[in-house]
Amino acid sequence: MEHYERLDKIGEGASGVVYKARDRRTGATVAVKRLRGAGFGDHDGSRLSEDLLREAACLEACRGHPSVVELRAAHRDGEAAFLVMEYVGPSVAQVMRERGRPFPEADARRLMRQLLDGARAMHDLGVLHRDLKPDNVLVDAHGDLKICDFGMSRFAAATAPPYTSPVVTLWYRAPELLLGSTEYDDRVDTWALGCIMAELLAGAPLLPGRSEMDQLNRAFDTVGTDDMTDWPGFCRLPRAGSPLCQRSRPPSRLREMFPSLSAAGLDVLSGLLACRPDRRLTAADALRRPWFTDAESADVDQPRSACGGRFTARVGGVADAIVV
Ligand SMILES: Nc1ncnc2c1ncn2[C@@H]1O[C@H](COP(=O)(O)OP(=O)(O)OP(=O)(O)O)[C@@H](O)[C@H]1O
Numbered sequence: 001m002e003h004y005e006r007l008d009k010i011g012e013g014a015s016g017v018v019y020k021a022r023d024r025r026t027g028a029t030v031a032v033k034r035l036r037g038a039g040f041g042d043h044d045g046s047r048l049s050e051d052l053l054r055e056a057a058c059l060e061a062c063r064g065h066p067s068v069v070e071l072r073a074a075h076r077d078g079e080a081a082f083l084v085m086e087y088v089g090p091s092v093a094q095v096m097r098e099r100g101r102p103f104p105e106a107d108a109r110r111l112m113r114q115l116l117d118g119a120r121a122m123h124d125l126g127v128l129h130r131d132l133k134p135d136n137v138l139v140d141a142h143g144d145l146k147i148c149d150f151g152m153s154r155f156a157a158a159t160a161p162p163y164t165s166p167v168v169t170l171w172y173r174a175p176e177l178l179l180g181s182t183e184y185d186d187r188v189d190t191w192a193l194g195c196i197m198a199e200l201l202a203g204a205p206l207l208p209g210r211s212e213m214d215q216l217n218r219a220f221d222t223v224g225t226d227d228m229t230d231w232p233g234f235c236r237l238p239r240a241g242s243p244l245c246q247r248s249r250p251p252s253r254l255r256e257m258f259p260s261l262s263a264a265g266l267d268v269l270s271g272l273l274a275c276r277p278d279r280r281l282t283a284a285d286a287l288r289r290p291w292f293t294d295a296e297s298a299d300v301d302q303p304r305s306a307c308g309g310r311f312t313a314r315v316g317g318v319a320d321a322i323v324v
Contacts, residue, residue: 001077004032004084015051015151020087030072035081052081058153061125067118069138069148088146093134102203105265112197113292114145119193119283123186128156132192133172134199156185168192170215171205175228175275178216180238187280194272201258216244219275224252226275264291
């Protein structure tokens, strides 16, 4: 890590501390995430190596997509493990806090197009992010978004269920996860994207629950249960017997909560926030809805399709150095 001069601390979370740094060889500003040190029961540091490899592998798979933060290097250095990434900018959470007011619909649509395009690409590659939230979406100098923090990610294609539960920060956690599902799919990410879309449009979190059951109650009260109990996977959910699932609920309140949102915007929001996972939009489905495809939105938004094409061709080679 001698190539990097550490500058300010820019973030800290459950999995590590993130610093702004300067690459002494190129002068480029980068972000260096130091993963948390080996803990109890990890005397040989094997968990740290595993965490580093998993996060690096998911980032590397998505490398070259304009909506995913770019991995530059990964290092295991004695007791410590580091991920070196392009430096992007503040998180959407920080930007929203400073802005203090909602985004207009056209801006929200442009941002959601970028996020859904990044999610579609990662899901096509078999990567589940599993922790999408405004803190894990960064805003670059052009106002474009990049998804970061793949610390909870997994290659779904490489491992069959059961998957770990719980994943995803509480306020963005899908109903099936709150009900204990271990057989979930990429639609846990699209639920989280629905919560982010609502937050961009409202300027405040949609479902700020205080506990898992409070979170589920808020989700059911806001979007309705969508006949959740008829979902074929429902009876396998560990918490299927919860009284919260038996209570009758009013239909979705999203229209009433977002009175000025266009019908096409509400169609995407309700589709991402469908309670039943089998009725929820995937990222690819969402991008095919009229909100994104009609002539007006296609003309007005900046579709980063040139970059999307570049991603299809994939950036050649691997990151600078993956040393574990
Ligand atoms: N490439 C980057 N460029 C700029 N800032 C970044 C970058 N990567 C991370 N950050 C900042 O650091 C914060 C923490 O990073 P990250 O989410 O990867 O760590 P974490 O320990 O997994 O956090 P959490 O537990 O909250 O999910 C981010 O919210 C963001 O503000």
